[in-house]
Amino acid sequence: MVEYFLNLHPVYQALVATLFTWFMTAAGAGLVFFFKTINRRMLDAMLGFAAGVMIAASYWSLLAPAIEMSAGSGLPTWVPATSGFLLGGAFLWAIDKLLPHLHPGFPKEEAEGVSTSWHRSVLLVLAITIHNIPEGLAVGVAFGALAADLPAASIGGAIALAIGIGIQNFPEGAAVSVPLRREGFSRLKSFWYGQLSGIVEPVAGVLGAVAVIFMKPVLPYALAFAAGAMIYVVVEELIPESQAEKHTDVATVGAMLGFAVMMTLDVALG
Numbered sequence: 515m516v517e518y519f520l521n522l523h524p525v526y527q528a529l530v531a532t533l534f535t536w537f538m539t540a541a542g543a544g545l546v547f548f549f550k551t552i553n554r555r556m557l558d559a560m561l562g563f564a565a566g567v568m569i570a571a572s573y574w575s576l577l578a579p580a581i582e583m584s585a586g587s588g589l590p591t592w593v594p595a596t597s598g599f600l601l602g603g604a605f606l607w608a609i610d611k612l613l614p615h616l617h618p619g620f621p622k623e624e625a626e627g628v629s630t631s632w633h634r635s636v637l638l639v640l641a642i643t644i645h646n647i648p649e650g651l652a653v654g655v656a657f658g659a660l661a662a663d664l665p666a667a668s669i670g671g672a673i674a675l676a677i678g679i680g681i682q683n684f685p686e687g688a689a690v691s692v693p694l695r696r697e698g699f700s701r702l703k704s705f706w707y708g709q710l711s712g713i714v715e716p717v718a719g720v721l722g723a724v725a726v727i728f729m730k731p732v733l734p735y736a737l738a739f740a741a742g743a744m745i746y747v748v749v750e751e752l753i754p755e756s757q758a759e760k761h762t763d764v765a766t767v768g769a770m771l772g773f774a775v776m777m778t779l780d781v782a783l784g
Contacts, residue, residue: 528654538680538681539709542688544705544709547705550695550696564772568682568752569772572745577599579659601735603746606644610644612628616640622637625637634697645751648747651739653676656675674782687711691709
């Protein structure tokens with residue numbers, strides 16, 4: 515099975531990898547079949563863990579390779595990484611302002627984006643979907659970079675990124691499905707909405723892989739773009755949500771552990 519995966523074209527590898535990250539979202543959403551609530555301290559720890567994973571992945575799996583690939587391009591090596599990073603953040607900022615969404619644990623009156631009459635459940639799913647766009651894109655770009663045959667791109671690093679993103683998707687699935695169950699939705703419907711938030715990852719992953727294969731010069735920018743989008747999600751959403759109930763120590767320890775796990779995966783496999 516592993517050998518078969520390694521022999522696939524990078525676009526198909528990106529598809530398989532992002533299907534795995536979607537599966538982990540669905541697995542987290544599946545907790546709703548066993549629990550109607552999740553201990554808030556545990557949820558804050560998981561959100562902190564997810565933040566730590568994304569921060570570490572943004573550097574080791576995305577920014578560091580982007581800087582290395584920029585050497586000899588004729589531009590200062592910091593230009594692609596910096597400009598791509600800022601563009602990624604700006605892209606998520608624009609989506610955040612335009613797309614209606616609601617973060618778990620907040621009343622509908624505090625929904626962000628343009629005003630809408632959409633149901634609370636739809637807004638909750640859209641909030642996690644926004645998280646998953648840069649995650650799927652990051653995995654897709656990492657696998658697409660393999661087709662460029664650059665020293666900075668490695669199959670181990672791309673696999674490490676997919677594993678790290680998949681691990682942190684588990685609590686995100688639960689963060690959608692369990693609150694919906696608590697609000698009166700059936701277990702099956704809560705699970706459906708929870709897993710649905712991750713289905714965007716295979717789409718973003720394949721698009722990211724195809725884009726960098728056909729436009730190799732943009733590869734460093736694309737890697738940095740994904741990093742900027744993920745850091746935006748971490749700072750604007752994950753960390754504030756993990757600290758909202760004052761479980762600051764638990765959330766911080768979770769972030770430290772998430773960072774350490776992702777760093778270890780990337781260094782060991784990359």
